[in-house]
Amino acid sequence: MLRVLIIGNAPADDLAKWSNLVMDSDLIIACDGAMEKCQINGIAVNVLIGDMDSITEATQRDAKSKGVKIIKLTDQDTNDLTKAIAYADSLGATNISIINVDGGRADHQFANYLSLLEAKSDARLFLDDCTVIALRNSKPISHSIEIGTEFSVFSLGRSSGINLTGGKWELKNAVLEPSSTGLHNVAVEDMISINCETGNLLVFVSN
Secondary structure (H helix, E strand, O other): OOEEEEEOOOOOOOOHHHHHHHHOOOEEEEEOOHHHHHHHOOOOOOEEEEOOOOOOHHHHHHHHHOOOEEEEOOOOOOOHHHHHHHHHHHOOOOEEEEEOOOOOOHHHHHHHHHHHOOOOOEEEEEOOOEEEEEEEOOOOEEEEOOOOOEEEEEEEEEEEEEEEEOEOOOEEEEEEOOOOOOOOEEEOOOEEEEEOOEEEEEEEEEO
16 A cells, blocks of 8 residues: 655645645655745655756755655646656555645646546545545545535536435436536535546535
C-alpha cells in the first residue's frame, strides 16, 4: 500500500490544516513552486516535479541538498498536477490525496478536476469547502460521510448505468447528461456508494 500526497502551488501559504494528510502519507510530491510552501511549513518532500517555471534556482538547490528527487518535465501538454499523478501511478500508488490547488484561474481549477479522471488509482482532491472524487467506467467508489452532509454528482459527457445509494435521492440504473442535475443531494447514511457502467462522474462532497 502506497499512500501519496500531492501538494499544489495554490496561493495559500499555511498548510497546517492538512497536517493529518501529511502524516498519513508514505510519499509526498510537491508541484513546482509548492516546494517553497512545503519548506515554509516544515513538510518533508520526497519528490519535486514540474516544468520549474514557478520555483527559484535557490529553492531547487536547497531541495536537492535535502535529498529531494527532482523531476523536470517541460511537456506543456499536461499541467504539473497531471504530471504528478502520472508519476504517483507509475510507482503503484494505491491512493492519491491532492491538496493546495484552490483558487487561481478558473480554467486551471477545471483542469485539476479533469486530472482526477486520468489517475489509475483512487485519487481525491481536497479543497477548502469540499472533497472532489472522480468515478470512471465501472470503477465504483464508496465514501464515508456524516449524515446530513450535502454532495453533488455531475456527469462529464453521457454516463449510463448509474447506481447511487446512501443519499436522499438515490439512483438505479440511471442515465446522466452534462447538466446541473445531481446538485445538492444529502447523505441519509454514513456511507455513499456510486457506480456507473459507462461514462465519467465527478462527485463533490461538502466539508
